[in-house]
Amino acid sequence: MVRIGLLGCGNVGRIITTHQDGFEVIAVFDQLPEHAESLASLSGAKPYSDFDQFIAEDFDICVEAASIAAVRAYALTAIERGKDMVILSVGALADNAFRTHLISVAQERKRKIHIPSGAIMGLDNLKVGQISQINTILLRTTKSPESLGMSVNTRTLAFKGKANECVKQFPKNINVSVAIALATAHEVQVELWADPAVDKNIHEIFVSGEFGEAYTKITNLPSPDNPATSYLAALSVLSLLKNIDNPLVIGA
Ligand SMILES: NC(=O)c1ccc[n+]([C@@H]2O[C@H](COP(=O)([O-])OP(=O)(O)OC[C@H]3O[C@@H](n4cnc5c(N)ncnc54)[C@H](O)[C@@H]3O)[C@@H](O)[C@H]2O)c1
Known part of the structure; x- marks a missing residue:
């Protein structure tokens, strides 16, 4: 059984700890001790509010479901301490210097960094961009104005x-575009729409290249327990x- 240490005990963290199938969460860490304690009481994992104590626990993979800041603060140490990483706040890897260093340390230590497909589908196929020509790649995201802090x-x-310009204005909307950019090894054009007629997050991906053309549309339903989280990401x-x-290994 794979042993997990969970970094981030919010909406996604709660779904992870309450759906343990094929893995076991043995330690949970959050900057808010009450969040870690709440998930510990649900799962039997040990709660930590001190990262050094958490990372010293005997688990194989540190699963990050916290924030871009948490990835920047802790991912390198986790890898140096012999853990593989799952990074959901993949926007942290938009920083070239940080990403390159993290990957080189992981390579040295023979550790893996896994990027889940998060709020979209088809991330695996987009890796054809690493070996064949991509002509265009556009991510069109539509959200409710409130979720973008707008009133229209x-x-x-x-x-x-x-x-990388979008992140400056809408830092919370960088994860999907960075995941696509890393998968394709290609710059991604982003359109972000505020639409008062929608109450769900919608991601449309348009790709064309040597392989042909693809269009994917993902309409994210909120998680059954918490409307703030796209269930698909968890x-x-x-x-x-x-x-x-x-x-x-299927479609990896
Ligand atoms: N890749 C994707 O497509 C995708 C999709 C959904 C969510 N996400 C990302 O996943 C992360 C988790 O999402 P969520 O809905 O569970 O968020 P959330 O706000 O419900 O929970 C985050 C938890 O992490 C803790 N946390 C934040 N920063 C921390 C830090 N520096 N140190 C320790 N603890 C910290 C918070 O206290 C909170 O308990 C977010 O960064 C979100 O942007 C990515």
């Missing part, structure tokens, strides 16, 4: 441009963990 009455283009971590030791 009609569908409004909130941002159009490169992903499910993507659960399915990654369930398959992590499986000899049959």
